[in-house]
Ligand SMILES: Nc1ncnc2c1ncn2[C@@H]1O[C@H](COP(=O)(O)OP(=O)(O)OP(=O)(O)O)[C@@H](O)[C@H]1O
C-alpha cells in the first residue's frame with residue numbers, strides 16, 4: 120500500500136530524514152517509536168505534503184502512485200490522513216462546516232456518492248458518539264477552546280468520517296486520560312480493515328496494548344534503526360533507546 | 369478586554385451637532401430663474417456654475433432646486449479636501465472630472481454578452497448571477513421583456529397600495545417638492561464635509577423613499593429593481609423618510625461588480641427615522657477595485673447618516689469589497705430618548721485597495737444605545753482602517769455603547785489599523801470596547817489542506833466564519849451572496 124524508499128527530507132535547510140525505508144501492506148498497523156526530535160512528526164508532515172518540508176531524495180508511493188508529486192490536499196483526497204500531534208484551532212469555522220467541506224472534497228475526488236445534509240449529520244453524530252464527544256462539539260469552532268484530550272478525540276472523529284487509506288496518528292495518545300485512551304483505541308480498532316493501514320506514532324507501550332501493532336519500528340536520527348513485532352515495544356519500555364545507539368536497520 | 373468610558377478623542381474630526389443640523393435644514397432662498405445655455409449632451413470636464421445649471425436643466429428641475437445646488441457649489445468652493453483619512457491616493461483634480469454624461473443609449477452598448485469582457489462574465493458566473501441579469505449589468509441592449517420587468521411592476525403596485533413612495537430622487541423633486549424641501553440636507557448639512565457639499569451641487573440621481581405613519585413596508589426595497597430605469601451615476605443621493613412607527617428595510621447595491629467609467633464616487637445617504645420608526649439599511653459595495661497592480665479603480669467617498677428620533681432604531685449593515693479607495697462612515701445621530709443605532713460592517717481589501725471606514729454614534733437622547741461590530745479583512749498589499757467615533761453629549765443619561773472591532777490579516781504584506789475615538793461629556797455613559805487582530809495562519813491552512821480542502825476554499829471558510837456576526841444581520845438572500853462575494857474577492861490572495 121505505502122512504500123517509502125530511502126526518504127530524505129529537510130526542514131529549514133536542516134536535514135531531518137536521512138534515508139528512511141518502510142513498507143506498509145494493506146490492513147497493517149505499524150507503530151513508530153523513538154526519542155524526541157528523531158523525526159517522527161517530520162515523517163508525518165512529509166507524507167502529508169506540508170509546505171516547507173523539502174524532500175531531497177528517495178520516493179514514496181501509495182498504491183503505486185507517486186505520492187510526492189501530489190499537492191497536500193490531493194494526498195488527503197487520495198486517502199492520506201494525519202492526526203496531528205498539536206491540532207490547531209480555527210475560530211469561527213464550525214467543526215461541522217469544516218467536516219462537511221472536508222468530506223465533500225474527499226468523496227468528490229474518490230467519485231463516491233455525496234452525502235446529503237441529513238446523512239452527513241447522522242454520520243457525524245455517530246462519529247462523535249464513538250469517541251465520546253458531545254454533539255455540541257460539532258457546532259463549536261474547529262478545536263476552538265477544546266481541551267487537549269478533546270482535540271485528539273476530534274482528530275479521530277474526523278478520521279472516522281474521512282475513511283482514509285493510510286492514517287498516521289502522531290502521538291494521539293498523549294494527553295488522553297485512561298478512559299479516553301480506550302475510546303480512541305476502540306475508534307481505531309473499529310476502522311481496522313484489510314484495505315486500511317495505520318502508522319501509529321507513540322512514546323508509550325500502553326497504547327499498543329489496545330491497538331495491537333503488526334510491526335514496531337524505532338526511528339532515531341532520521342532513520343528506522345530497528346524493527347520488530349509488538350514485543351519490541353515491551354523491550355523498549357524496559358531498556359529505553361540507549362542500547363540501540365549505533366544500530367542501523 | 370473591556371473598558372468603561374475611558375479614552376478621549378484628540379483627533380476626532382468635527383461633526384456638527386444634531387441640533388445644529390436640524391437648524392441648518394434648508395434655509396433656501398428661491399430667486400430668479402435661469403436659462404441653460406449649454407445644449408450638448410456630454411459635458412466638458414470641469415466644474416462651474418454653468419455646469420450646475422446644465423445638470424439641473426437636464427433634469428428640468430424647478431428653480432429652487434437649482435438655487436440650492438448653486439449655493440452648495442459656492443460653499444464647496446470655500447472648503448478644503450480632507451486629508452485625515454488613512455488612505456493614500458493621487459490628488460484629485462476636480463476640474464478634470466466630467467460632471468455629467470448623458471445616459472448611454474442602448475444602441476451604443478454591447479450587442480450581446482459575447483462582446484463583454486470575458487473576465488467580467490466569468491465573475492458573474494462565479495457569483496451565480498442569472499443570464500438576463502448579467503445582460504442588464506453589462507449594459508447589453510436587450511429587446512425582449514424579461515422577467516424582472518414584470519416583477520418590478522408587481523412590486524410597484526404592492527408598494528402603492530401600502531402608500532409607500534419609492535422613486536428616483538429626481539422624480540421626487542417634481543412630485544413631492546414639500547418633502548424634499550423639508551428633508552433634503554436635514555441630516556447631512558450641505559457643508560458637512562467636502563464631498564457632501566460637492567454631491568449637493570452636482571448629484572446625479574438616487575432613490576427617494578417615504579414610508580407613511582405606522583406602515584410596515586411590505587417588502588425589502590432594493591435599488592436593484594431600479595437598475596434598469598436610471599443610471600444613478602457617480603454622485604448618488606438617497607433620502608429615506610420613515611414616519612412615526614413605520615418600518616423599512618432598504619438594500620443598496622448588488623454583489624455583481626459594477627462597471628463604471630467614473631473614477632470618483634461621492635454619494636450622500638440621509639435617513640430620517642421619526643418616533644418609533646425602524647430603518648434597516650444594507651449595502652453591498654463592489655465597485656471596480658483596480659487591477660492586481662493597483663491601477664484604476666473607483667474612489668468611493670460616501671457620507672451616510674441617519675437621525676433617530678424617540679424610540680426609533682437605525683441599523684446600518686455594510687459589506688464593502690470594492691473600490692480602490694473607500695472613505696465611508698455610516699453614522700447615527702441618536703437624538704431621541706431610547707433610540708438605538710447599530711453598525712455592522714465587513715470591509716475587505718485585497719491587492720492595493722485601501723479602506724478607511726467605520727461609524728459615528730452620537731448619543732444625544734437619554735438611554736440611547738449603540739452597537740458597533742466591525743470586521744476588517746486585509747489581504748495582498750492592502751490597507752484597512754476602522755475609524756469610529758462614539759460621542760455622549762451631556763444630556764445622554766443612561767446611554768451605552770458596545771464596540772467590537774476585529775481585524776483579520778491574510779498574508780504578511782497587508783495592514784490593519786483601528787482608530788476608536790471616544791468623547792464623553794456624560795460621566796454616567798457606559799462604553800465597552802473590544803478589539804482583536806488575528807491572522808489566517810499557515811497552520812490553519814495546512815490543517816484544512818490535510819483534510820482535502822484547498823487553500824482558497826479554506827481562506828473563504830475562515831473569512832466567512834470571521835464575518836458571521838455581520839452576515840447574520842443581512843437579509844437572507846444577501847447573506848448568501850455576500851459569502852460568495854468575499855470568496856471571489858479573495859481569489860489569488862493565497863497560494
Ligand atoms: N522548522 C524547523 N526548523 C528547524 N528545525 C526543525 C523544524 N521543524 C522541526 N525541526 C527539528 O527537526 C527535528 C525532528 O523534529 P520532529 O518534530 O519530527 O521530532 P519528533 O520525532 O516528532 O519528536 P517528538 O517525539 O518530540 O514529537 C527536531 O530536532 C526539530 O527541532
Ligand SMILES: [Mg+2]
Pocket residue numbers: 159160161204289
Ligand atoms: Mg513529534
